[in-house]
Amino acid sequence: MYLLANRDESYQFRTGAEVLKLMDAVMLQLTRARNRLTTPATLTLPEIAASGLTRMFAPALPSDLLVNVYINLNKLCLTVYQLHALQPNSTKNFRPAGGAVLHSPGAMFEWGSQRLEVSHVHKVECVIPWLNDALVFFTVSLQLCQQLKDKISVFSSYWSYRPF
Structure with missing residues (x-):
């Protein structure tokens, strides 16, 4: 330009x-x-957590929720991830999830000093003609x-x- x-x-x-x-x-x-x-951007869960989308709500969302908003073709998509903290002495094999448009339940990531796992995923799409x-x-x-x-x-x- x-x-x-x-x-x-x-x-x-x-x-x-x-x-x-x-x-x-x-x-x-x-x-x-x-x-x-x-082609929506593929983000890791820590990138979504750092994006500030969760902090835009008033009143604030609970700390166990992450929100991602993106456009895919002719749809505005809102994805809500419900998280739960993994115990430090957990026997679960911790494997951080990579980048994706939509993360599945069971995806894990570290945020600060805490290890978190996605327990539920909710997705809403709205067609914008x-x-x-x-x-x-x-x-x-x-x-x-x-x-x-x-x-x-x-x-x-x-x-x-x-x-x-």
Whole structure:
């Protein structure tokens, strides 16, 4: 987007390569935006605990709950993890869970000096129709950008062609 912001309205592109470079930058941003909607971030349980989502509620949630909010395609998802502390002398084999969009009951993690285990998971999804429209618009925008790039490439090769 720096490439766009640095030009005034009267700027004229001089080469096809210059336009292609700009189109690549625009397409990269469109792809990132589309991927953000189609692929939720995978977070570890400590990352969710540190995110502050649990602290946004008033009145405050009980300390044995973790909350994650994310977008997946055209849905807003809310996941609530109910936790219980593992006893320090527990015979359970402690294996910290890795990153995931949705953690299962039995997933374990350390938070501070405490070892915790997910005992219950509750997930709620709400369809947001305009998110589906946004996905369609991102896809169509990418297709149009690619078509423009293809046409510019054809004209660039035509102008640089020297038959003699």
